[in-house]
Amino acid sequence: MSLLTIGTMAFDDIQTPFGHAEKVIGGACTYITWSASYFTNTINVSSIVGHDFPQEEITALEERGADLSGVEIKMDGKTFFWAGKYHDNMNQRDTLATDLNVLDDFNPVLPDSYKKSKYVMLGNLTPAIQSQVMDQLDGSQKLVAMDTMNFWMDIAMDELKKVISRVDLLTINDEEARQLSGEYSLLSAAEKIHDMGPKYLIIKKGEHGAMLFHEGKIFYAPALPLQLVKDPTGAGDTFAGGLMGYLAKTDDVSFENMKTAIIYGSTMASFCVEEFSIENLKNLDTDTIQKRAERFKEMVSFNL
Amino acid sequence: MSLLTIGTMAFDDIQTPFGHAEKVIGGACTYITWSASYFTNTINVSSIVGHDFPQEEITALEERGADLSGVEIKMDGKTFFWAGKYHDNMNQRDTLATDLNVLDDFNPVLPDSYKKSKYVMLGNLTPAIQSQVMDQLDGSQKLVAMDTMNFWMDIAMDELKKVISRVDLLTINDEEARQLSGEYSLLSAAEKIHDMGPKYLIIKKGEHGAMLFHEGKIFYAPALPLQLVKDPTGAGDTFAGGLMGYLAKTDDVSFENMKTAIIYGSTMASFCVEEFSIENLKNLDTDTIQKRAERFKEMVSFNL
Numbered sequence: 001m002s003l004l005t006i007g008t009m010a011f012d013d014i015q016t017p018f019g020h021a022e023k024v025i026g027g028a029c030t031y032i033t034w035s036a037s038y039f040t041n042t043i044n045v046s047s048i049v050g051h052d053f054p055q056e057e058i059t060a061l062e063e064r065g066a067d068l069s070g071v072e073i074k075m076d077g078k079t080f081f082w083a084g085k086y087h088d089n090m091n092q093r094d095t096l097a098t099d100l101n102v103l104d105d106f107n108p109v110l111p112d113s114y115k116k117s118k119y120v121m122l123g124n125l126t127p128a129i130q131s132q133v134m135d136q137l138d139g140s141q142k143l144v145a146m147d148t149m150n151f152w153m154d155i156a157m158d159e160l161k162k163v164i165s166r167v168d169l170l171t172i173n174d175e176e177a178r179q180l181s182g183e184y185s186l187l188s189a190a191e192k193i194h195d196m197g198p199k200y201l202i203i204k205k206g207e208h209g210a211m212l213f214h215e216g217k218i219f220y221a222p223a224l225p226l227q228l229v230k231d232p233t234g235a236g237d238t239f240a241g242g243l244m245g246y247l248a249k250t251d252d253v254s255f256e257n258m259k260t261a262i263i264y265g266s267t268m269a270s271f272c273v274e275e276f277s278i279e280n281l282k283n284l285d286t287d288t289i290q291k292r293a294e295r296f297k298e299m300v301s302f303n304l
Numbered sequence: 305m306s307l308l309t310i311g312t313m314a315f316d317d318i319q320t321p322f323g324h325a326e327k328v329i330g331g332a333c334t335y336i337t338w339s340a341s342y343f344t345n346t347i348n349v350s351s352i353v354g355h356d357f358p359q360e361e362i363t364a365l366e367e368r369g370a371d372l373s374g375v376e377i378k379m380d381g382k383t384f385f386w387a388g389k390y391h392d393n394m395n396q397r398d399t400l401a402t403d404l405n406v407l408d409d410f411n412p413v414l415p416d417s418y419k420k421s422k423y424v425m426l427g428n429l430t431p432a433i434q435s436q437v438m439d440q441l442d443g444s445q446k447l448v449a450m451d452t453m454n455f456w457m458d459i460a461m462d463e464l465k466k467v468i469s470r471v472d473l474l475t476i477n478d479e480e481a482r483q484l485s486g487e488y489s490l491l492s493a494a495e496k497i498h499d500m501g502p503k504y505l506i507i508k509k510g511e512h513g514a515m516l517f518h519e520g521k522i523f524y525a526p527a528l529p530l531q532l533v534k535d536p537t538g539a540g541d542t543f544a545g546g547l548m549g550y551l552a553k554t555d556d557v558s559f560e561n562m563k564t565a566i567i568y569g570s571t572m573a574s575f576c577v578e579e580f581s582i583e584n585l586k587n588l589d590t591d592t593i594q595k596r597a598e599r600f601k602e603m604v605s606f607n608l
Contacts (some may be wrong), residue, residue: 004543089488184393187529208512211529220603222524225491225515240452299524300604302563304597 001142004114004249005032006046006133007123007237008103009053009071013083014276016090024277025057028123028147031234033066034281035268037119037240038289041065046133048106050078060282070111077102090229091206106225110136119248120166121144121240121274125164127159131271134166143253145169146202147240165197168253171240173204186211187218193273200258202243204236212262214253219259222299224270224292231276235269238281242268267293305446307552308418309336310350310437311427311541312374312407313357316414317387318580322534326372328581330360330386335538337370338585339572340425341543342593343553345369348418350437352410354382364586372537374415381406394533395510414440423552425544426450426471438470446559449473449504449529451544454608455541469501472557475544477508490515491522504562506547508540516566523563526603528574528596535580539573542585546572571597 013025029047036043043066051074058068083097106129117137122130124147132142146167152160153176164170164180170193174186180196181189188205190213193201201213205223212219243265250257267289271280316330333351340347347370362372375597387401410433419442425574426434438448450471457480468474468484474497478490480596484500486495490507494517497505503516509527516523554561571593575584576604 089369093429183529185529185533187531205512208509209524209526213349217374218529218603219606219607220529221524222513222526222604225489225522225524227491229489256607260608263606263608297606297608299522300526302523302525302567302601303560304567304594304601 001040001118001248001251002042002044002116003036003040003119003121003244004044004046004110004117005036005121005123005241005244006108007027007032007125008049008080010080010082012233012277013081013097014231014233015085017086017088018228019276021231021276021301024052026233026277029082030057030278031237031272031281032121032123032241032244034064034278035238035250035272036245037064037066038268038284038286039059039245039264042248043067043093044070044109044117045106046070046089046114048072048074048102048108050102053073053079053148056183067113070108072113074102074105075221079106084233086232100289108133114298116140118142118251119244120144121244123240125236127152127156127163130163131159131166134163141250143168143247144242145171145240146235147171147182148176150176150179161196167198169200169202170198170235171202171204171234177201177203190256200225202262204239206232206235210239210262210266212258214255214258217255219255219262221259221262221266222296224299226270226274226293232273234278235273238272239265239269241265263293263296264289266296269279305344305422305552305555306346306348306420307340307344307423307425307548308341308348308350308414308421309333309425309427309548310412311336311429311467313351313353314384315356316403316537316581317385318535318537319389319392320535321328321392322532325535325580330537330581331384332538332541334361334543334582335576335585336425336427336545337365337550338368338582339542339576340549341368341370341550342572342588342590343546343549343568345435346552347371348374348415348421350374350412350414350418352378352406352412353406354406354479355379357383358481361373361550371417372529374412374418378406378409381409388537390536394536399497412437412445418442422446422555423548424448424544425548427544428453429540431460431467434467435463435470438467444556447472449475449544449548451540452480452521453477454480454483465500471502473504473506474502475506475508475540477510477540481505481507481591506566510536510539514543514566514570517561518559521559523559523566525563525566525570526600527570530604533577536577538582539577542576543569543573545569567597567600568593570600
């Protein structure tokens with residue numbers, strides 16, 4: 001089944017205790033698409049870049065089977081740029097620079113062929129743009145998912161809640177779930193968020209894994225303990241890409257299949273953080289992914 | 305098999321966003337013993353209390369099958385007292401008072417019948433006292449486990465490392481594992497801690513669950529998401545009690561059985577935090593415990 005991904009394509013400047021990656025490829029949509037491409041080759045990409053975005057990066061995604069006709073290239077503008085520095089514990093980061101550049105003019109107009117995509121992943125963007133994309137869909141979607149962040153909760157909560165009410169699946173982190181719901185207990189937070197609209201809620205907890213909530217049921221996926229986390233940037237988007245790619249491939253949104261999808265999402269995220277930028281996502285194969293997914297299974301199995 | 309538990313028996317004064325429990329029963333040894341008593345009734349308890357500790361609390365533990373002949377009652381002293389206040393997020397707390405009282409004179413002399421206990425749980429105490437207890441064991445133990453905390457790492461690291469080198473299983477939280485090893489990655493931390501002596505390492509992560517490391521293998525147990533966490537005090541000790549009680553009952557220290565033991569430990573901890581003090585640990589039964597343990601199984605099961 002086809003997957004529509006929308007979000008930023010960017011240049012990142014990333015400092016972690018393990019190095020400094022200058023002007024490397026980033027952006028939610030980039031991570032989502034690379035990750036999803038290991039599960040499906042019917043990906044419709046909507047984004048915007050400037051004249052400075054490398055053509056070979058576009059080509060590389062096309063070679064993975066993605067359709068990038070919905071990526072606007074603004075020749076008179078520069079690509080969105082984000083610079084950040086991670087603290088020693090890697091769980092916190094400071095934003096050093098955010099240059100919106102062409103993102104300021106992002107006005108996504110979906111090609112007709114995109115509008116019937118059965119699976120949709122709205123990457124973190126202004127709620128207004130996420131809504132605008134939803135308005136263009138033909139209504140035949142099987143699952144629409146969105147990511148967001150605390151920033152939009154701080155400055156545009158009403159607009160954010162409107163778009164949240166329209167999606168099937170929301171992915172946020174634990175602090176964001178608490179902020180959005182006003183509840184500290186994640187169980188209570190999940191109930192309130194379900195009441196806002198999404199039938200499925202995934203709460204991402206970084207190194208502590210991810211939780212899926214659906215109709216009173218809970219699934220807990222651990223994160224894989226890694227010897228080295230070089231760069232957490234894009235982990236959440238890579239997770240979403242693996243998850244949505246697997247759902248698009250299997251075309252099954254049952255709770256059972258969603259659990260499997262989360263494991264593949266977590267698997268992809270574990271590769272992502274081992275290297276800077278999308279470096280580690282470019283050279284994977286099905287066998288490598290499957291072997292790592294099986295490590296999640298081993299790690300949580302027990303007898304009672 | 306017999307289980308020796310050693311640690312504090314105390315009065316606690318606990319403030320959480322859900323209430324204020326004044327002068328309630330606390331102490332590592334109390335939590336460990338109550339929790340273990342649902343798995344084995346051969347528990348040898350070593351601790352110290354003052355004249356003010358309620359006789360009915362001693363009797364209640366004896367009725368659970370525990371031998372409290374090794375609990376010294378100092379008639380001219382007062383029981384150890386701890387007062388603390390939890391922050392709104394329940395993950396952090398401030399200590400408001402620590403009155404050592406009789407604990408200052410704690411000089412545990414094990415009754416002869418205790419010395420051949422096959423399973424030993426050294427609750428959090430000064431490393432010197434933990435060593436002193438080990439010196440009295442007859443050497444026939446199948447598994448000696450210890451708990452500790454960052455406080456001893458700050459002020460008595462050398463002595464702490466000595467006792468750690470003598471035990472089979474160390475239980476600490478993630479921040480403590482990082483402090484003890486000097487490694488941020490929990491995988492690397494586990495390797496270093498194994499090198500210090502313990503063949504088994506359990507890293508407790510509170511609401512994020514617990515991890516077992518042994519001979520290069522990893523097991524990840526989630527924590528049960530709860531609607532209400534009223535009081536996290538004693539959760540780690542209750543975990544240890546369930547774990548060690550189950551091991552003593554089954555007398556099997558294989559990695560496979562240790563995983564099951566961790567699930568029972570986590571199950572007991574989930575009951576503990578739902579009420580103040582040991583309130584919720586007093587009225588459990590095997591069925592209730594088993595049903596909750598099965599929820600852990602459901603929560604992590606998936607197909608690949």
